Amino acid sequence: MEEIVEKVFDLLSNRFGYQLVQLRFVDHKEEIIQYRNGLPYNCGFNENKGVGIRIRMNDAWGFAATDDLSNEGILDAAELSWRTAKASSRVSRKNKIKLSEEKVYDDKFTVKIDKDPFDMNYEEKASIIEETNLATSGDYVKMTLASYRSRDQNINLYTSDGNRIEQRIMYTGVSVMGVAVNAGEIQSRNLQNFKNRGWEAVEEFNPLATAIKVRKELSDLVTIAERCPVNLCGSLILEPYMLGLTIHESTGHPTELDRVLGYEADFAGTSWMTPDKIGTQYGNELVNITQDPSMHDVLGSFKYDDEGVKARPVSIIKNGIFTGYQSDREHASILGEKSSGNSRAENFGNVPIIRMNNMYLETPDQGSDGSFKNIEELIEDTKNGIYALNWKSHSIDDKRLNFQFNTQIGYRIIDGEIKAMLKDVTYQGISPEFWGSTSGLTRESQIYGLPYCGKGSPTMQVGIVSHGGPWTRFEDVRMGI
Numbered sequence: 001m002e003e004i005v006e007k008v009f010d011l012l013s014n015r016f017g018y019q020l021v022q023l024r025f026v027d028h029k030e031e032i033i034q035y036r037n038g039l040p041y042n043c044g045f046n047e048n049k050g051v052g053i054r055i056r057m058n059d060a061w062g063f064a065a066t067d068d069l070s071n072e073g074i075l076d077a078a079e080l081s082w083r084t085a086k087a088s089s090r091v092s093r094k095n096k097i098k099l100s101e102e103k104v105y106d107d108k109f110t111v112k113i114d115k116d117p118f119d120m121n122y123e124e125k126a127s128i129i130e131e132t133n134l135a136t137s138g139d140y141v142k143m144t145l146a147s148y149r150s151r152d153q154n155i156n157l158y159t160s161d162g163n164r165i166e167q168r169i170m171y172t173g174v175s176v177m178g179v180a181v182n183a184g185e186i187q188s189r190n191l192q193n194f195k196n197r198g199w200e201a202v203e204e205f206n207p208l209a210t211a212i213k214v215r216k217e218l219s220d221l222v223t224i225a226e227r228c229p230v231n232l233c234g235s236l237i238l239e240p241y242m243l244g245l246t247i248h249e250s251t252g253h254p255t256e257l258d259r260v261l262g263y264e265a266d267f268a269g270t271s272w273m274t275p276d277k278i279g280t281q282y283g284n285e286l287v288n289i290t291q292d293p294s295m296h297d298v299l300g301s302f303k304y305d306d307e308g309v310k311a312r313p314v315s316i317i318k319n320g321i322f323t324g325y326q327s328d329r330e331h332a333s334i335l336g337e338k339s340s341g342n343s344r345a346e347n348f349g350n351v352p353i354i355r356m357n358n359m360y361l362e363t364p365d366q367g368s369d370g371s372f373k374n375i376e377e378l379i380e381d382t383k384n385g386i387y388a389l390n391w392k393s394h395s396i397d398d399k400r401l402n403f404q405f406n407t408q409i410g411y412r413i414i415d416g417e418i419k420a421m422l423k424d425v426t427y428q429g430i431s432p433e434f435w436g437s438t439s440g441l442t443r444e445s446q447i448y449g450l451p452y453c454g455k456g457s458p459t460m461q462v463g464i465v466s467h468g469g470p471w472t473r474f475e476d477v478r479m480g481i
Helices: 002-013 071-090 122-136 200-205 205-219 239-255 329-334 374-381 430-436
Strands: 018-037 042-058 060-066 105-112 141-159 164-184 185-195 233-239 289-291 314-318 356-361 386-397 402-414 417-423 424-429 438-455 461-479
Touching: 002 018, 002 071, 018 122, 018 424, 042 071, 060 071, 060 185, 105 417, 122 141, 122 164, 122 205, 141 205, 164 205, 164 438, 185 205, 185 386, 185 402, 185 461, 200 205, 200 424, 205 314, 233 239, 233 374, 239 356, 239 386, 239 402, 239 438, 239 461, 314 438, 356 438, 374 417, 374 438, 374 461, 386 424, 386 461, 424 430, 430 461
Parallel strands: 105 164, 185 438, 233 386, 356 461
Antiparallel strands: 018 042, 018 141, 042 060, 141 164, 164 185, 233 461, 289 314, 289 356, 386 402, 402 417, 402 424, 424 461, 438 461
């Protein structure tokens, strides 16, 4: 591999306007095992290898990829990438965009893997997923789906400015889903978690116990759960998973710098969080939102992004103040900043783009304002509101400012006690008003993995991310709309 990399560098080094080449070799394999209503459903194994070559000349990019890993195939792809960059550079631009200056690294990294799922017997894994699926059935549950997925990527990045980085990134997880029906009432429930780990992530999730929980809650949703009160304005408590989805849509996507600067408008448009908003109020002093792909084990973590930028925590919201963006080298340079390390590609055939990774709300210190030991204390302190769990659907405007979420399950709180289970809980907010109403955070927190964030049409890429934080309370929220 080193030999052909040097040949590519030599091929391009004396060409007019040449600035940089990035070669990203990916060895990818992925396995999916699903059971639906007790039968195998959409199971499969995928394996591929290839190289993506991105070349920069005269401040323009070219990209080509190939699964032909012979010397001739790689050199042909490099030539195509060069021709693309050359054609791109002819497009008139008033301001040529430079790249931020970054350190280079020679390093190896792997996520921690105690039990490699690809070394396990297929029947052993399938039997666990089948048992999980069967355990979800019963009572009023009419459709069940249990899904296991693991993806293993070995990524070798070589750049002409000096990076030599090898990373192994594996994620593994399970989701358990069901749909219950009773007297015309239809409700769904889904619990999942994925981590950058091996099969131990499945064992930690305990899919069988999760299936039993899903079955019980589904039966309750279609038999005893009450409809969410209409036009209720009160306290809203979000558990970490639902908090994470709210962060994802109202903070994560609108702080992607390509979206902010108008280079990206995929899936709900651009962003209201423009550079003139830096330093302004986004929430109150309880709100500290950080992105950190260097976190161990959580889905979406890595040591270096696909431009070789080292992962590190980056503050997005600090004490309620909007402080920074998610960026890559090109877009960060427009603002005169360093890259935040958010350049990622799904596989070798994809162009690296700005991708959200691990974004979470920080837990408070003991004794700080708005700090509670756990969810029980937070509920006891709540007079009139709803405790909402797990995402069901959402809608957000084309500036990612005004949002509405619907959750799978909720609980009515009156005078510090849970009085009833609720179904179809909906809440609405405008981001700075919503985050400005934060009134309570637990000192316990959780992070959840989401392996299906889409971006990049017309050649959409699926990103893997994690979100979460403490159980969090907001005031004067419109619910049950």
